[in-house]
Amino acid sequence: MNVAQHLVRVFSRADARGIFISNSSYTMPAIDTCREALQQRVVVLCKLEEFVFLLEKAVDIKGFLKEKINAAITHKNPLYEPLQS
Numbered sequence: 622m623n624v625a626q627h628l629v630r631v632f633s634r635a636d637a638r639g640i641f642i643s644n645s646s647y648t649m650p651a652i653d654t655c656r657e658a659l660q661q662r663v664v665v666l667c668k669l670e671e672f673v674f675l676l677e678k679a680v681d682i683k684g685f686l687k688e689k690i691n692a693a694i695t696h697k698n699p700l701y702e703p704l705q706s
Contacts (some may be wrong), residue, residue: 624666628658639664640686642672647700655699661685665689666700674704 624641628701631639639662641647647659647666655664667689685703692701 625674628662628664631662631664638662638690640648640667641665642667642669644669650651651675652700656697659693659697659699663690663693664699668702671702671704 623667624634624647627639627641631637639655639658641664643666646668655666658664665669665686671685672682675685688703689701692703
């Protein structure tokens with residue numbers, strides 16, 4: 622399933638935000654689609670490996686998500702990877 626199908630669900634709900642978690646990488650068209658969606662909704666793209674790392678290292682998931690959401694809102698970057706910084 623592609624991100625556009627999920628974005629339709631996000632846009633159909635008032636004040637909804639979207640978090641996408643993928644076991645694989647995101648394509649550039651998927652990233653671009655989410656970047657465009659950021660004009661109207663908050664959307665973040667995550668990789669499953671990020672959550673596995675957070676759980677294994679007992680890192681704060683709430684702080685991780687806040688950082689990703691902030692990057693999406695401030696920098697229009699839906700795929701910010703704080704663990705890579």
